Amino acid sequence: MTPVAIAQRRTPDPGGGAEQRRLELVDALLAAGDGEACAVTALDWLARHCGVERGLCAVVDRAAGALVGVAGHGLPASLAAAFRIDLAARDHPLAVVLAGHEPVHFRRERGKSGPQIVTPLGDHPFLAVPIHSGGGDRPIEHGLLLLAGAAEPAREREACWAAAVLGIRLAALELPLGLAEERRHERELTLLRRGLETVTDPILITDAEGRILVANRRAEQLLTAEDRMSEGRRRAVAMNNMLFSAAAFTGGPGDEPTRRELLLVDPIEGEDLLFELLSTRFEVGRGETGTVSILRDVTDLRRASQEIEDNYRRLRIAEARTRAERDRLDLILDAALDPILVTDREGNLARLNPPAERLFAVPDAADADADAAERRVRANDVVLTSFLSELAAAQSDRLRGELTLTDPVSGESIPMEARAANVVSRQGEVTAVVTIFHDLSEAVEKERLYEQVKRHSEELERRVREATAELAEQNEVLRRQTLELEQASALKSQFLANVSHELRTPLNAIIGYAALLLEGISGELAEPQREKLNRLESNAQSLLAIINDLLDIARIEAGKMALDVLSFDAVELIDEVMAEVEPLIDRSRLDVTREITDEIPELASDRQKVKQILINLLSNALKFTPRGAVWVRAGFDPATDLLRVAVVDTGTGIRPENRISIFEAFGQSGGSVLRRQGGTGLGLSISRRLARMLGGDIHLESEVGVGSTFTLELPRMSMES
Amino acid sequence: MNRETAGPDRPLVLVVDDYLEAREICAEYLGFHGYRVVTAEDGLQALDKAFEVLPDVILMDLSLPELDGWAATRRLKADPRTSGIPIVALTGHAMSGERERALAAGCDDVITKPVVPKELLAEVERQLARRGEAVGDEG
Numbered sequence: 001m002t003p004v005a006i007a008q009r010r011t012p013d014p015g016g017g018a019e020q021r022r023l024e025l026v027d028a029l030l031a032a033g034d035g036e037a038c039a040v041t042a043l044d045w046l047a048r049h050c051g052v053e054r055g056l057c058a059v060v061d062r063a064a065g066a067l068v069g070v071a072g073h074g075l076p077a078s079l080a081a082a083f084r085i086d087l088a089a090r091d092h093p094l095a096v097v098l099a100g101h102e103p104v105h106f107r108r109e110r111g112k113s114g115p116q117i118v119t120p121l122g123d124h125p126f127l128a129v130p131i132h133s134g135g136g137d138r139p140i141e142h143g144l145l146l147l148a149g150a151a152e153p154a155r156e157r158e159a160c161w162a163a164a165v166l167g168i169r170l171a172a173l174e175l176p177l178g179l180a181e182e183r184r185h186e187r188e189l190t191l192l193r194r195g196l197e198t199v200t201d202p203i204l205i206t207d208a209e210g211r212i213l214v215a216n217r218r219a220e221q222l223l224t225a226e227d228r229m230s231e232g233r234r235r236a237v238a239m240n241n242m243l244f245s246a247a248a249f250t251g252g253p254g255d256e257p258t259r260r261e262l263l264l265v266d267p268i269e270g271e272d273l274l275f276e277l278l279s280t281r282f283e284v285g286r287g288e289t290g291t292v293s294i295l296r297d298v299t300d301l302r303r304a305s306q307e308i309e310d311n312y313r314r315l316r317i318a319e320a321r322t323r324a325e326r327d328r329l330d331l332i333l334d335a336a337l338d339p340i341l342v343t344d345r346e347g348n349l350a351r352l353n354p355p356a357e358r359l360f361a362v363p364d365a366a367d368a369d370a371d372a373a374e375r376r377v378r379a380n381d382v383v384l385t386s387f388l389s390e391l392a393a394a395q396s397d398r399l400r401g402e403l404t405l406t407d408p409v410s411g412e413s414i415p416m417e418a419r420a421a422n423v424v425s426r427q428g429e430v431t432a433v434v435t436i437f438h439d440l441s442e443a444v445e446k447e448r449l450y451e452q453v454k455r456h457s458e459e460l461e462r463r464v465r466e467a468t469a470e471l472a473e474q475n476e477v478l479r480r481q482t483l484e485l486e487q488a489s490a491l492k493s494q495f496l497a498n499v500s501h502e503l504r505t506p507l508n509a510i511i512g513y514a515a516l517l518l519e520g521i522s523g524e525l526a527e528p529q530r531e532k533l534n535r536l537e538s539n540a541q542s543l544l545a546i547i548n549d550l551l552d553i554a555r556i557e558a559g560k561m562a563l564d565v566l567s568f569d570a571v572e573l574i575d576e577v578m579a580e581v582e583p584l585i586d587r588s589r590l591d592v593t594r595e596i597t598d599e600i601p602e603l604a605s606d607r608q609k610v611k612q613i614l615i616n617l618l619s620n621a622l623k624f625t626p627r628g629a630v631w632v633r634a635g636f637d638p639a640t641d642l643l644r645v646a647v648v649d650t651g652t653g654i655r656p657e658n659r660i661s662i663f664e665a666f667g668q669s670g671g672s673v674l675r676r677q678g679g680t681g682l683g684l685s686i687s688r689r690l691a692r693m694l695g696g697d698i699h700l701e702s703e704v705g706v707g708s709t710f711t712l713e714l715p716r717m718s719m720e721s
Numbered sequence: 722m723n724r725e726t727a728g729p730d731r732p733l734v735l736v737v738d739d740y741l742e743a744r745e746i747c748a749e750y751l752g753f754h755g756y757r758v759v760t761a762e763d764g765l766q767a768l769d770k771a772f773e774v775l776p777d778v779i780l781m782d783l784s785l786p787e788l789d790g791w792a793a794t795r796r797l798k799a800d801p802r803t804s805g806i807p808i809v810a811l812t813g814h815a816m817s818g819e820r821e822r823a824l825a826a827g828c829d830d831v832i833t834k835p836v837v838p839k840e841l842l843a844e845v846e847r848q849l850a851r852r853g854e855a856v857g858d859e860g
Contacts, residue, residue, distance in 0.1 A: 501784070504813055508835040509742035515838045516746060521753045544835065564821070 018158070021049050025162060029169040033193050034186035035059060038173065039071035042145070042166045047073050050155040050162075052147045054121050056080055059131070059143035059170070060087070060098070067098065067143060072120060074148075079120035093117055094128055098141055103129040103160055124148040127156060129163040133171035142170045202275075202295040210245050213290060222264055222295075229267075236267035249279035249291045256280075262295065274299045339437040342423075345430050347388050356437070359405055360384065373408040380405045387418055388433060397422040397430075402440065415440040489557070496554035500547045507547070511540045549682035556689050563606050563693065565717050570603045570610075570643055571596055574634055577614045581622065588622045591629035598636045603643050604717045609690045613698070616683040617647040617710045625651035628707070642696070646711040653704035663688045663698070687712075732849055733757045735776035737767040737793070738811070739785050743836075747780060750838045751845065764788025768796055771803050778848050779808045780841075783823060791826040798827035807848035811836065 028041045039057035046052040054074035058067045065087050072080030087095055094117065097104045106117060107125040119126065131142040145163050173186065193216075196203055202219035206212050215223065223244060225237045247262045257280035264273050275295040284290045333340050339356035343349055352360060360381060362374045383403050391399040398421045405414050416437045423432040514537040516522065518530065525533065555561045578585075578594060585592050603610075621630045628650030635644050654662060663684050688698045696714035734756050736747045741762075748758040759774055761767040764785045771779060779797070783790030790810060797803040810823040810831045820831045829851075832844055 501813060504834070505740050505743070508813075509740065509746065511835040512743065512746035512838070515836075516750055519750070519753075519838055521749060541835075 021045075021158075022161065022165075025165060029165060032169070033190050035170055035173055036070050036186070037190075038166055038169050040073075042162055043071055043073035046145070046147060046159055046162055050147070050158045051149050051152070052155075052159070053149035054124065054126075055148065056083060056120055056146040057131075057143065057166075058083055058085070058146070060141055067094065069120065070143075075120045083120055094144060094146075097128040098130050098144055100130060101132070103127050103156060103163075119146055121146055121148045125151070127151075127159065129159050131163045131167045131170065133167035140167075140171060142167050201297060202293075204293055206248070206291045206293065207284070208289050210248065219295070221267065232270075233267040236265045236270070240264045240267070244277075244293075247277050248293065249281055251281060253281045253283050253289055261298075264295075272299070273297060274302045336436075338439070341384075341435050343388065343433045343435065345433070347385050347433075350432060359408065359437075363408060369409070372411065376406040376408040376411065380408070384435065388420060388435070391420045391422070391433065397424060403437075405437070415444055493554050493557070496551060500551040503547050504544060507540055507544050511537060511544070514540065546682070549686060552686050553682060553689075556686070556693070561690075561693065564608065565604055566607050567602045567604045568607045570600050570634060570645075573607060573611055574614065574632060574645065577611055577618060578632070581615060581618050584619055584622045588625070590622060590625055590627070592622075593629065593631045595631055595633040596635075597633060600634060600636045600643065601716070603714065605694050605714055609694060610712075610714065613687040613690055613712055614645060614647075616687045617645075617698075617712065620683060621647045621649040621651065621708075621710070625649040625707075641716060643714045643716070644711055645714075646709050648707065648709045650707040653706055654700065654702040654708055655704055659700055659702065662700075731755055731757050732777040732845075733759065733774060734845060735759050735761065735767065735770055735774065735779045737761045737764075737779065737785065737790070738782040739763060740782075743782070746838070747836070747841065750841065754842055756845070762786075764790065764793040767793050771797055771806070772800075775802065776806060777852065778845050779806055780811060780845075781808050781828070782811045783819075784813065791822065794823075794826045794828055805852070807852055809844055809848060 025042065025045045028045060029038050032038045032041045039059070043052070043055045043057055046055055052073065055072065056069055056075065057071045057080075058069045060066075061068050067083075067085040067087055069080040069083030085092055085094055087098070089095060090099075093104070093106070105125065105127055126146050126148040129145040129147065131145060133140045133142060145159065145166075147159055196214075196216040199216060200218060202216065202222055204212055204215035204219040204223065212219075212223065222240050223237060225234050229237070243262060243264060247260050249258055251258065257278055260277045260279075262275045262277040264275060265271070266273050274297070276298045277293060277295050279291055279293040281289050281291050333351070333353040336353055337355060339359055340353045341349060341356040341360060342351040349360065360377060362377050363370065383405060387399070387401055387403060390401070398419070400417070400419050403416050403418050405416050406412070407414055417440050418435060418437050420433055420435040422430045423434060425431045514533055517525065517533050518537065552561075574594060574596075578592075618630070618632065630650075631646070631648040633644075633646045633648065635646075636642070637644065684698075691698045691712055691714065694714055695717060696712065699711045699713065700708065701711075702708035734747075734751050736744050736751075736758055737760070738744045738747070739762050744760045744762070748760060751758050759770055759776065761770045765787045767779075767781065767785070768788070770776075781790045781794060785793070788796075794808050794810070797806065797808065807829040808827065810826075810828040811834055812819050812823065812831060813834050823831045829848060830844060832841065
């Protein structure tokens with residue numbers, strides 16, 4: 001299209017300054033929309049370049065058959081418009097000029113008669129130039145140019161050229177159709193053009209090939225290039241043409257107009273412009289079609305709508321967010337176990353969570369209690385309202401209080417802690433009030449239970465204290481008793497020691513005197529006397545043995561039996577024991593055998609006590625074995641590091657039920673035996689106690705009628721200094 | 722009737738015991754067998770008599786009033802005039818330690834009560850024999 005447009009503008013280049021001037025006229029004429037404008041344009045050009053001072057352009061009004069003035073230069077418009085020559089007068093000099101091809105000079109010649117040519121140019125000499133078009137043998141006569149002041153031949157030539165160009169232009173404007181109609185058309189066209197120009201939206205008409213036939217200035221700005229344009233603008237225009245032809249109407253005449261969006265570039269401002277392209281095709285005539293395109297600049301509109309859309313979207317997002325936030329808040333509220341309620345400034349309930357609903361909403365139940373429940377809800381409401389009015393009166397935005405509400409269903413009183421807070425907007429206005437209740441009944445109950453527990457624990461503490469005191473007292477008593485017992489025990493031991501000493505001393509005297517008598521110191525004794533004296537001595541000895549054993553027991557029980565550990569030869573000790581009881585052995589007439597079965601090492605123990613034990617065991621064996629034999633068997637077990645001395649007899653044996661009691665004080669099996677055998681009954685008890693004091697023990701194996709074996713087991717003790 | 726007549730050349734025995742009958746039994750029995758006997762009834766008396774008569778043997782009961790037998794024995798054994806005189810301790814009950822304590826105090830031997838007269842006589846003769854040997858060695 002552009003090439004078309006440019007091609008249209010192109011005229012043969014005349015070269016030089018004259019050519020430039022001519023080009024100017026052509027451009028100007030092409031720019032002029034109607035005959036009148038063309039006439040004015042031509043006159044202006046002639047005035048500037050050809051020294052025309054006054055000029056008139058008159059054209060042929062074929063309908064009227066007259067030559068009428070359409071434009072003037074250097075003269076009033078009314079004069080130009082008033083100029084009229086009837087072409088019926090063919091001999092009128094100007095009609096002659098119109099019919100001819102050459103310009104004619106008119107000069108007023110004084111005194112010369114002839115027809116007077118009256119022109120608006122006055123008395124000045126002028127040149128009349130015919131305006132023709134088509135050339136050849138049938139030129140179209142368009143009118144005349146009457147020019148005053150262009151008296152040079154060069155100027156004349158230029159005037160003739162201008163008249164020729166004007167003729168061509170007027171022919172192009174189809175003036176020959178008849179001047180009146182043409183003028184009307186021209187006016188309409190002018191009107192149309194001006195109208196088009198006033199429209200700020202680009203409007204253009206293109207032919208079937210897309211060449212621009214008509215375009216308003218805005219359309220030209222966008223779509224037509226000019227030589228003097230910068231490269232940038234040219235390129236922008238070329239691009240716009242490409243975009244426009246791509247979006248251009250493709251349907252046929254009569255089809256519905258198309259409506260498309262078209263993005264173009266403003267070649268001057270360089271901005272992107274969004275247009276709505278409305279185009280439709282129409283019949284031009286002679287089978288040709290044209291396209292009318294109206295581009296509506298919707299850039300701002302689009303921007304605005306975009307903005308609206310953006311705002312809307314943002315609003316939707318914000319709304320969604322708000323909704324989510326509210327949902328979340330609802331969830332939190334609903335999940336809370338404490339009653340929470342939101343009221344507006346006037347105290348109207350706006351939002352309740354389920355626990356709050358239970359207290360402040362009338363239950364649905366239609367049963368007999370519904371009235372009562374409603375009354376209670378109203379009562380709760382009153383309590384709440386008065387609490388909130390307290391908040392409203394307070395200086396602070398928060399308030400805490402303890403209220404008593406009523407459970408609408410059960411009618412129970414519920415002690416509540418209430419906390420209310422104003423929700424304050426950014427502008428400092430109170431928009432809502434949030435009130436949270438907390439059921440204190442549990443706390444009250446807890447406190448009650450706590451008090452109870454405390455009371456009980458105090459009671460318990462008191463009892464424990466009392467019991468402890470009592471215990472301490474008992475302890476003290478026990479301690480005192482223990483002390484007393486210990487003292488008593490010590491006293492007993494001392495007493496026994498003293499008593500045995502006191503007993504022994506006279507007893508010793510008795511024995512001594514008996515011995516003196518038996519010795520015959522106080523004279524010879526008769527046999528019955530000697531016999532009785534022997535009995536006396538024997539009983540005194542028994543009594544002495546009992547006293548000695550009692551003393552031993554007392555000492556052992558009092559812990560007063562000191563140990564004296566020495567290293568000694570056990571075999572030697574056994575021999576010593578055997579020697580000591582020799583009188584008994586002799587008297588018993590038993591077969592007594594000593595057997596040493598192992599290599600026996602030195603024994604560390606209390607020699608005296610071991611001896612005492614062995615004497616006791618051996619003398620028992622001798623006493624309680626009526627006939628048979630007694631063995632003393634000594635052995636040493638390296639595995640257990642124990643010395644074992646067994647005293648084996650073939651005596652009466654000990655019945656199982658007596659095998660424990662014989663080791664107890666006065667435990668000999670049967671009191672009759674004691675008397676018969678002269679034992680104290682304390683020997684085994686003392687022996688076992690002594691053996692245990694020495695870290696050992698005495699074991700008994702026995703079979704009634706076969707015999708008994710008493711085994712002394714002794715460890716080697718550590719030597720004490 | 723083996724009673725011997727006591728004379729100034731017969732050995733002198735000091736019997737120390739706080740119990741009259743005990744002293745009497747010893748004195749009578751030893752006297753019967755020809756010994757001269759002096760007696761003391763407490764530790765201090767024992768010391769006085771010992772220094773006074775310088776006996777050949779002393780029979781010393783250990784549990785005595787005023788000054789006990791151990792202490793008296795130590796004093797006599799510490800004195801050069803009496804240190805050579807054999808002292809035989811008489812103890813009430815032969816429990817462990819008593820015999821050792823007596824020997825440690827300087828007693829030459831220990832006899833456990835009740836005293837068997839024959840054993841007592843044998844002991845006195847044994848002590849005198851030991852002393853005689855010693856005197857014999859000297860002289």
